Amino acid sequence: KLEEAISDYDEAISRDPGLVQAYYNRGNAKSDLGMKQEAISDYDEAARLNPNFAKAYNNRAVAFSSLGKKQEAIKDYSQTLRIDPKYTISYHNRGKANYDLGQEEEAIKDYETFIKKANKSQAHIVNADKEFLDEYRAAKEAHPEKPLPKAPDSISSELDDTISANPVTETRSEAILFLDIRGSTEIINTYGGYHFFAMFNYLESIYNKHAHQNGAVYKKGLGDGFMAVFENNPGAVKTAIHVMQDLNKYNETAEEKSKINVRIGIDFGETKVAPDNDRYGIPVNVASRIEGIKPEAFRSLTAREEEFPFDNRLLISYIVYNSVKNDPDIVCKEFGWAEFKGLEGVTYNLFLIDWTNCKHPSNQD
Missing domain, CATH: 1.25.40.10 (Tetratricopeptide repeat domain)
Structure with a gap:
């Protein structure tokens, strides 16, 4: 069985x-x-x-x-x-x-x-x-020397409803963005949950400001970050760039303990939409893996491994890059070919956005 x-x-x-x-x-x-x-x-x-x-x-x-x-x-x-x-x-x-x-x-x-x-x-x-x-x-x-009794056994949680827990209402072609705050566990352990959530709320206010202007249709909190869904690739990429730029400006004057460093990964494809508007499918899985990718996942890497960026990194898949490569306001370069666990046999060509040299809305004519 x-x-x-x-x-x-x-x-x-x-x-x-x-x-x-x-x-x-x-x-x-x-x-x-x-x-x-x-x-x-x-x-x-x-x-x-x-x-x-x-x-x-x-x-x-x-x-x-x-x-x-x-x-x-x-x-x-x-x-x-x-x-x-x-x-x-x-x-x-x-x-x-x-x-x-x-x-x-x-x-x-x-x-x-x-x-x-x-x-x-x-x-x-x-x-x-x-x-x-x-x-x-x-x-x-x-008596101090008397053997102590054996503790009751640990108890596992029950099964979850695998298929019907998230029945699909429709499928869509969408851009999926995953954002994660780096070092969240250390921040909570060192400064407490209240301090971390104040940082998270500030990050969320920056994200919301740009997302609403760029076709965001859904956001799901993930504890130390979130998954976001956009109607198209340019909207997702521009939101990510502007979040990075605003955080960089904030970090210039913030106390060390309050600096917010993030990673972002973006992919595009067919998603499955649940009744609560949550999303499932391969692009959700891939975007999450792009966000958290480590050097060992790359089959080939254009940069040297010691130069691999762990903080304030914005990586996108080829299908996303293909949608924004001709936009003069978006600067990016090929970063390498990677293979993800659970998706063996498929390699993904990833591109690194140079968000420091991309145009910010406040600088546009």
């Missing part, structure tokens, strides 16, 4: 590499078969495609924990709770990981938080945790 399910998910992914639930569900099936590392790879992809997918982080953490990678598990459980504070099972699970690491005080806090916040359907887990805490406290009081 599980092998057949994996085969079905393979087929779904081959038809739509952006189908988040298929990666997640395939990861669950692989995990149940004991293929923990392969499951983690699928959860990685589900979380990359949808950074707000709490279940993917929880289940990746369970897989990490089963491989003895408790610190990685704790990090993912914490991310699950940042995304969805009501996803209470991650308190139970994080308690287990902390307990296994000997971090008993943190573990007890997590178990107590879970017991306090759990819903009625989790009553059996609550009872098990209460029994465990009673045994733990009795053991600690009885």
